[in-house]
Amino acid sequence: MPSRGDPARVSIILPVHNAEPWLDECLRSVLQQDFEGPMELSVFNDASKDKSMTIIEKWKEKLEGSGILVVIGGHDSPSPRGVGYSKNQAVAQSSGSFLCFLDSDDVMMPQRVRLQHEAALRCPASIIGCRVSREPPSSTERYTRWINQLEPHQLLTQVFLALSGN
Numbered sequence: 001m002p003s004r005g006d007p008a009r010v011s012i013i014l015p016v017h018n019a020e021p022w023l024d025e026c027l028r029s030v031l032q033q034d035f036e037g038p039m040e041l042s043v044f045n046d047a048s049k050d051k052s053m054t055i056i057e058k059w060k061e062k063l064e065g066s067g068i069l070v071v072i073g074g075h076d077s078p079s080p081r082g083v084g085y086s087k088n089q090a091v092a093q094s095s096g097s098f099l100c101f102l103d104s105d106d107v108m109m110p111q112r113v114r115l116q117h118e119a120a121l122r123c124p125a126s127i128i129g130c131r132v133s134r135e136p137p138s139s140t141e142r143y144t145r146w147i148n149q150l151e152p153h154q155l156l157t158q159v160f161l162a163l164s165g166n
Helices: 020-031 052-065 083-092 112-122 141-148 152-164
Strands: 010-016 039-046 068-075 098-101
Touching: 010 020, 010 083, 010 112, 020 052, 039 052, 039 083, 052 068, 068 083, 098 112
Parallel strands: 010 039, 010 098, 039 068
Antiparallel strands: none
């Protein structure tokens, strides 16, 4: 188990805005990761008006008790600044050499961080992604089918198109 003094190897980036219905399950999936290196959770609260911060504070003790450092930032302005802003702020306050992005309504499989970290070490100039499943299974069928059928060369094309603004 990493100590508090160890720099994080992997930072899980978690933007949060009014995520109360999903946060317990999301944070439980962080706790259940089988990655054995130093890991931190970098949370940025984007003006949530629900009980998101109460849930995050509750989980902070559990996560840190298992060796996962938790860094919490945020603001309580009258209106949110958006998921892009929140992700950027969470990245800025993180310390990991590798970033793992997690949405507050998502749940990670226990091996996600370990497998993506291993892939990143094998292919250091790469952006590592993963397949997804949806709950309920019928939600966003078209997107799920599309993302899970991409071949490696298509992933490169999708990244290039996204970055080029086309």
